[in-house]
Amino acid sequence: EFASIIIPLTINWSATDNSFLFSHHTLWFSADPDSEFVFVDSIAGNLSSHDWIPDNIVTDSSRIKIISTDRVGLSDIDTSDYFIIIDEVPPEISILFPESDFSIPEYMPLTISWYASDNQAMDSVSIYYSNSGGDNFQFLGQVSFDVSEFNFTIPFGVTQSAQLKLEGHDIYGNVGVKYSDYFEVSDNTHPEVTINTPG
Secondary structure (H helix, E strand, O other), X not given: OEEXXXXXXXXXXOOOOOOOOEEEEEEEXXXXXXXXXXXXEEEEOOOOEEEEOOOOOOEEEEEEEEEEEEOOOOEEEXXXXXXXXXXXXXXXXXXXXXXXXXXXXXXXXXXXXXXXXXXXXXXXXXXXXXXXXXXXXXXXXXXXXXXXXXXXXXXXXXEEEEEEEEEEEEOOOOEXXXXXXXXXXXXXXXXXXXXXXXX
């Protein structure tokens, strides 16, 4: 069984007592066999389940401990089997440049800049370009997590709806996507003329 950092895990238990009344239950968590259990929450005595969102940690040997305490202070403890906690949180990306209302001629260099972060660790950022309103993105390149800009030359194609797409990849394979605002690519292609007659 496994849990995810962003998805609540429902913990169920059963507790019995000759009085049928419990004061409270306490929930404890250990990330690995060498870690002490740390207090997570106190739960009302009449409940036997609790939705818990795991801490921002990835592990293959975490455990949950429940301590049930009755009305006179007597208690019992049970500990779960080991279970896995995985990371399913995608990276977040903010495009710093280009901004809205940006315009650039064809064949001119453009330097894209961004800020990317992840709850665990970034791996890389992939960059794509479209001059057709978000259709047919062209892959431009991929840079490592510690790079925050990319330079390329605007290709042929006049448009009011050029767009960039950035994909942030973290070390666990999660992908976060960010699209730029549309921007203008203006005409920078020289016309061609050919004399037909006289030949």
